[in-house]
Amino acid sequence: MERLSYPRAGVAAAFFAQGIGFAVVLTHLPAFKDQHGLDDLAVTGVMFGVAVLAGVGSTVAGSFASHRGSAVTLRAALLLAAVGLTITGTAGSLPVFLAGVAVYGLGLGTVDASENMQAVALEARYGRSILTSFHAAWSAGGIVGAVYTSLTNSWTPAESFVPIAVVVGLIALAPYLTAADDPHSGAEDSADREAAMPWRPLVMLGAALVLFYVADSAAASWSTIYLRDGLGASARLAPLAYGGYQATSLISRLAGDFLVRRTGAVGVVRMAAGIGTAGLLLVVLAPGPTLAIVGFAVLGAGLAVVAPLTFSAAGVLAGDGTPEQRRRRADALVARLNQFNYLGFVLGGVLTGLVSSAGSLRWGYVVPLALTAVLVLLAPAFAPRRRAASVLTPDR
DSSP states (O other): OGGGHHHHHHHHHHHHHHHHHHHHHHHTHHHHHHHHTOOHHHHHHHHHHHHHHHHHHHHHHHHHHHHHOHHHHHHHHHHHHHHHHHHHHHOOSHHHHHHHHHHHHHHHHHHHHHHHHHHHHHHHHHTSOOHHHHHHHHHHHHHHHHHHHHHTTTSOHHHHHHHHHHHHHHHHTOTTSGGGSOOOOSOOOHHHHHHTOOHHHHHHHHHHHHHHHHHHHHHHHHHHHIIIIISOOOTTTTTHHHHHHHHHHHHHHHHHHHHHHHHOHHHHHHHHHHHHHHHHHHHHHOSSHHHHHHHHHHHHHHHTTHHHHHHHHHHHHTOSSOHHHHHHHHHHHHHHHHHHHHHHHIIIIIHHHHHHHTSOHHHHTHHHHHHHHHGGGGGGGGSOOHHHHGGGSOOO
16 A cells, blocks of 8 residues: 555645635635625625536536546646635735635635545545545644634735645645546546436435535634624634634544444444534524534534545445446546535525524524434435446446
């Protein structure tokens, strides 16, 4: 496995870059509200646009990766995200800000899909569960980004965003990605891959991913605003809700692979749903910022393993065949599954904002609270049967 250590480090670095960039964007939403005169409904509209464009980016990633490979796709996507971060942070007017957010949204979806393609390919080559460790790197980036925003709260967005964009761009140019992505050969055409899609198990996993991202996006998109505007937290304290969420997400994901090997993915998902529901209940009932931060931390401790385990299960659905055939089918499955991510992002971020616009953000968090509890019913989908994957195996 020694020769896989470099591509594993490169993919982990890509997840870290995505996490830090996303955290800096989300924890600056209060600053952007003030700078561009936005209300909560306008922020909801911006998040909806980001989700739609990220979904487009995920589709583009699937198509581009089928021709050039997921490593090349990931490099290009990280560079696109770096450009979007730069434009967003330095924008002096609302139209330029929206243009920057649009570019970042496209990059966001393309990075999400292609980095998970790389992670699934590496997990197959390792032959054991390693996928939650990559998402742990994403959480580590989120922690760094939230703490960075807290420590630089007196800086302008331009001063904050440009260094982060440089970091993301440098990681895109790191030399360790291509070893995880051998050149494609014996290509199947897109119509064949589409016909071979195991839609029923894929939709079940997608539904679980939607429920996860409803809670995740509500925490990521609104936690800083909730603490500042709803619970009276200071500008320095408010970003720590997201930081606390990502800190416990990191711990959960570092332990996730071990827990899966010990108890299986189904049991881990059921436990995750119960703990996540308890965390959101604390968020809804919190009388002040301290207990709300604890609630977000409990949410992260439980729910964070769900997303990587859905992609891991999608890798199983890729079935048998040569390593190259399996990788191509896994890439197609990941690209499709990743689109459910943004449906969850819309439902979590947008519905939370819409409900809060009619009352308060406290009521907005009732939406992810109710839906997270449903996740326990979808846990069996995380143990897909091998015969469900066999439809993807080419005739021999």
